[in-house]
Amino acid sequence: MAVAVGIDLGTTNTVVGFVRDGVAATIADPGGFRLIPSVVSFHPSGQTLVGRPALDRRLVDAASTIYSVKRLIGRPWGSPEVQAARGKLPFELREGQGAATQVVVRGEPYSLPEISAFVLRQAKAVAEASIGQPVERAVITVPANFNDLQRAATKIAGKLAGLDVLRILNEPTAAALAYGPQGKEQERIAVFDLGGGTFDITVLDLAGNVFEVLATAGDTALGGDDIDVVLAERMADDLLKKHRFDARAQPMAFGRLRILAEAMKRELSSVDQHTVSADDIVPGDRGKAVPWTFRMTRPELEWASLGIVERTFKVCQQALDAASLKASDLDRVILVGGATRMPMVGRKVEQFFGSPPVVRINPDEVVALGACIQAALLDRTKQKTAEAMQHPRIHERSVVAEMLTEEELEVSEAPVLPVVSSAKMPAAPMAPAPVINVAEAPSLPGQFLPSAGTKELVFDVPSESSSAPFEIQLQASPAEPSRPKLTVPGVPPPPIRPRQPTMQYPYEASEAPAPVAAKAERPAPAPAPAAPPPPPRPAPLLIDVTPHSLGVETVGGFCDRLIDANTPVPCDRTRSFATATDNQTSVQVRISQGESKRFDENTCLGELELAGIAPGPRGATQIAVTFEIDADGILNVKAKNVTTGQETVARIQLVGAQDGPAAMAAMAARQAAHPLAPLG
Amino acid sequence: MPSKDALSVYLASLEKRTYYDILRIRPDADAAAVKRAFHEFSLLYHPDRYVDSPSDVTATASEIYKRGVEAYRCLSRKPLRERYDRAMGRGKLRIEPARPSTVPPPLVQRTLAEIARTPRGKQFAVKADRLITAGKLGDARVQLVSALQCEPDNAELSERLQILYEALALEPP
Numbered sequence: 102m103a104v105a106v107g108i109d110l111g112t113t114n115t116v117v118g119f120v121r122d123g124v125a126a127t128i129a130d131p132g133g134f135r136l137i138p139s140v141v142s143f144h145p146s147g148q149t150l151v152g153r154p155a156l157d158r159r160l161v162d163a164a165s166t167i168y169s170v171k172r173l174i175g176r177p178w179g180s181p182e183v184q185a186a187r188g189k190l191p192f193e194l195r196e197g198q199g200a201a202t203q204v205v206v207r208g209e210p211y212s213l214p215e216i217s218a219f220v221l222r223q224a225k226a227v228a229e230a231s232i233g234q235p236v237e238r239a240v241i242t243v244p245a246n247f248n249d250l251q252r253a254a255t256k257i258a259g260k261l262a263g264l265d266v267l268r269i270l271n272e273p274t275a276a277a278l279a280y281g282p283q284g285k286e287q288e289r290i291a292v293f294d295l296g297g298g299t300f301d302i303t304v305l306d307l308a309g310n311v312f313e314v315l316a317t318a319g320d321t322a323l324g325g326d327d328i329d330v331v332l333a334e335r336m337a338d339d340l341l342k343k344h345r346f347d348a349r350a351q352p353m354a355f356g357r358l359r360i361l362a363e364a365m366k367r368e369l370s371s372v373d374q375h376t377v378s379a380d381d382i383v384p385g386d387r388g389k390a391v392p393w394t395f396r397m398t399r400p401e402l403e404w405a406s407l408g409i410v411e412r413t414f415k416v417c418q419q420a421l422d423a424a425s426l427k428a429s430d431l432d433r434v435i436l437v438g439g440a441t442r443m444p445m446v447g448r449k450v451e452q453f454f455g456s457p458p459v460v461r462i463n464p465d466e467v468v469a470l471g472a473c474i475q476a477a478l479l480d481r482t483k484q485k486t487a488e489a490m491q492h493p494r495i496h497e498r499s500v501v502a503e504m505l506t507e508e509e510l511e512v513s514e515a516p517v518l519p520v521v522s523s524a525k526m527p528a529a530p531m532a533p534a535p536v537i538n539v540a541e542a543p544s545l546p547g548q549f550l551p552s553a554g555t556k557e558l559v560f561d562v563p564s565e566s567s568s569a570p571f572e573i574q575l576q577a578s579p580a581e582p583s584r585p586k587l588t589v590p591g592v593p594p595p596p597i598r599p600r601q602p603t604m605q606y607p608y609e610a611s612e613a614p615a616p617v618a619a620k621a622e623r624p625a626p627a628p629a630p631a632a633p634p635p636p637p638r639p640a641p642l643l644i645d646v647t648p649h650s651l652g653v654e655t656v657g658g659f660c661d662r663l664i665d666a667n668t669p670v671p672c673d674r675t676r677s678f679a680t681a682t683d684n685q686t687s688v689q690v691r692i693s694q695g696e697s698k699r700f701d702e703n704t705c706l707g708e709l710e711l712a713g714i715a716p717g718p719r720g721a722t723q724i725a726v727t728f729e730i731d732a733d734g735i736l737n738v739k740a741k742n743v744t745t746g747q748e749t750v751a752r753i754q755l756v757g758a759q760d761g762p763a764a765m766a767a768m769a770a771r772q773a774a775h776p777l778a779p780l781g
Numbered sequence: 782m783p784s785k786d787a788l789s790v791y792l793a794s795l796e797k798r799t800y801y802d803i804l805r806i807r808p809d810a811d812a813a814a815v816k817r818a819f820h821e822f823s824l825l826y827h828p829d830r831y832v833d834s835p836s837d838v839t840a841t842a843s844e845i846y847k848r849g850v851e852a853y854r855c856l857s858r859k860p861l862r863e864r865y866d867r868a869m870g871r872g873k874l875r876i877e878p879a880r881p882s883t884v885p886p887p888l889v890q891r892t893l894a895e896i897a898r899t900p901r902g903k904q905f906a907v908k909a910d911r912l913i914t915a916g917k918l919g920d921a922r923v924q925l926v927s928a929l930q931c932e933p934d935n936a937e938l939s940e941r942l943q944i945l946y947e948a949l950a951l952e953p954p
Contacts, residue, residue, distance in 0.1 A: 308817075479832050480832070642827055642829060644823055656944045669850045669853065671846060672847050672851070701915075
């Protein structure tokens with residue numbers, strides 16, 4: 102039977118999740134990895150690589166390796182974001198029909214939804230391999246701040262990947278759903294979501310099983326990547342000073358610095374200072390490489406990224422203002438997104454909101470977990486058993502149960518390959534290989550080892566006979582088709598707040614379940630059967646909002662606002678339009694999203710055309726147009742001729758969108774012509 | 782779950798209900814009561830509660846839900862609610878009925894270049910169009926005045942100049 106999954110289609114990584122027997126869990130690929138890098142590489146052999154193998158091609162074949170598509174998807178060619186990205190990305194962008202943005206690889210143009218479709222297909226394949234059933238339906242998440250064009254483009258990507266998109270869900274809302282209510286009858290929470298490329302803040306009211314979004318705000322060009330760039334700039338300065346080498350002039354060298362910068366940033370989340378070194382950046386005499394090292398301390402990193410982190414709080418204030426709330430009105434603040442692993446972010450969030458933020462679920466997985474919960478709820482074909490009508494629980498493995506102490510951190514410290522931390526685990530999620538060649542090990546950006554490429558590291562892997570209080574739970578191996586139901590119902594992780602104000606937890610907990618290992622070290626809790634299972638919670642209902650005001654252009658270049666930002670969806674508004682000249686047979690209206698009174702300061706979505714109007718004197722024909730924002734946050738339009746009572750043809754031509762039947766067919770054909778490289 | 786017929790009848794009846802009736806609250810209900818009522822309403826009519834129903838049932842629920850959203854938006858904002866209470870006193874049920882009788886001035890407009898008839902006038906009108914698109918209304922006014930001097934009897938053009946003056950008065954400093 103075909104199933105529905107939840108997919109967090111991220112700027113840097115994509116994660117897929119699935120609810121089985123009332124337990125939501127993320128899905129690992131055959132290699133044991135739960136994060137699929139959102140990278141697509143077109144190999145000269147004709148194969149299309151997605152994820153980890155594609156990531157490796159970034160340095161070898163940069164022009165054919167596409168990443169960061171999420172920053173550009175749904176953005177027309179003329180938009181400042183696309184124009185700014187043009188010089189900075191190593192692959193070619195060009196203008197397609199109707200102001201569409203395209204990437205060109207080996208002479209062939211692809212629309213941006215096509216690239217995202219490859220990533221979604223990989224996620225689908227990973228899910229199918231693990232579940233053992235075809236995946237046909239999905240909830241796909243987007244930043245809450247995405248506009249109509251970006252949502253529509255993401256939905257097209259889902260369709261091209263062969264998925265029936267059940268919902269385009271906002272990431273912070275998904276995270277709130279994954280966390281669920283904390284037992285209190287009424288609660289007001291904020292979700293602080295700082296990802297690789299985008300920042301969102303969403304304020305919600307939780308009352309019983311109703312999750313009502315009060316307000317959301319965000320910046321689609323603010324994320325951890327920006328910190329990487331700042332660090333890479335520092336490194337480039339250093340290279341210029343030490344070696345008179347200008348890395349900025351060479352995209353390849355600067356790309357290399359960005360990867361080193363990311364590794365540096367991740368390291369400094371757990372240690373106080375770190376040194377990166379590379380001997381292949383600066384070319385020396387007669388091909389001899391010049392070694393270069395760069396040292397940084399955590400305070401230096403924090404000073405460098407302060408400006409970026411501070412920007413998030415301006416956005417937070419916007420959201421609070423929109424909800425007419427003060428920071429102190431919130432009961433809980435949840436951290437989501439990889440960039441919130443920086444200790445400074447947790448500290449600053451605590452300063453702003455006045456209470457320590459909560460990180461109970463792995464911030465890389467929480468959105469996908471929420472998405473798959475929503476997918477289970479919206480899946481029509483699923484039998485609504487009593488269990489299906491409950492709020493699914495989160496798989497233990499994704500729960501960051503307790504903040505780790507310094508000593509524990511040292512053990513699970515990066516760069517963690519899954520096997521390293523398995524030294525503390527009875528059963529590793531993947532078959533442990535005693536000898537690991539780091540050069541061959543799957544390279545996650547954070548695991549990038551600049552100088553370890555040649556060394557062989559040998560790890561001692563304990564035999565499976567080690568004592569295992571949580572054995573069965575850890576055995577929930579990703580590739581296992583029949584995963585047992587969560588076996589420790591008696592010990593639901595308590596709503597733990599961090600012991601220290603500084604947020605310290607190991608990254609890549611998804612790959613290396615260090616928190617679980619640490620938990621297993623504590624005195625064994627009461628055996629499972631002794632404690633009663635937590636009472637089931639009724640199926641949640643999400644009331645989400647539209648992030649931007651919708652308006653139409655009116656005389657004088659002004660914007661006539663139809664639907665306010667932060668209105669619950671689905672919602673609609675009807676507005677009448679009259680012909681302005683005699684014998685006019687069609688009417689054109691430009692539509693925008695944004696908060697400005699001037700039309701051109703908002704994001705123009707496109708033009709609405711009302712056609713087939715019977716000729717008559719000016720003003721005699723009036724057409725009532727209903728603008729609907731559906732539960733996906735996507736605009737739909739219906740029009741009715743008020744004079745005759747008949748339906749009128751209403752077409753919206755979105756800027757830069759290629760969603761006509763012919764374009765869709767061509768893109769679908771291209772997807773079919775590009776088989777994905779097999780998994781594993 | 783209400784049946785399809787029940788939903789359709791209820792949807793039709795919404796036309797005659799006040800926002801208070803739709804959310805089933807008293808006119809003096811406080812903010813918390815409005816919120817509670819909207820949550821109750823959402824649990825009954827949010828289309829996500831109808832995923833297992835045929836699509837026309839979901840669509841009907843969705844129409845009902847959208848009216849509830851309209852009521853909630855209005856009643857949960859103090860200034861809007863006060864305005865609505867006054868309008869209700871005058872017998873209105875929706876804060877802005879979709880009645881075509883209340884349509885704003887036609888939004889559809891020809892470009893100034895299309896309206897201008899003389900070659901000289903068109904030249905100025907083209908510039909004025911461009912300036913309006915660029916948001917430079919003051920400069921556009923100068924061009925439009927020039928265009929009108931070329932063809933003083935063009936009523937539509939002079940009407941557009943009036944609109945531009947109004948817009949300039951509205952323009953935030």
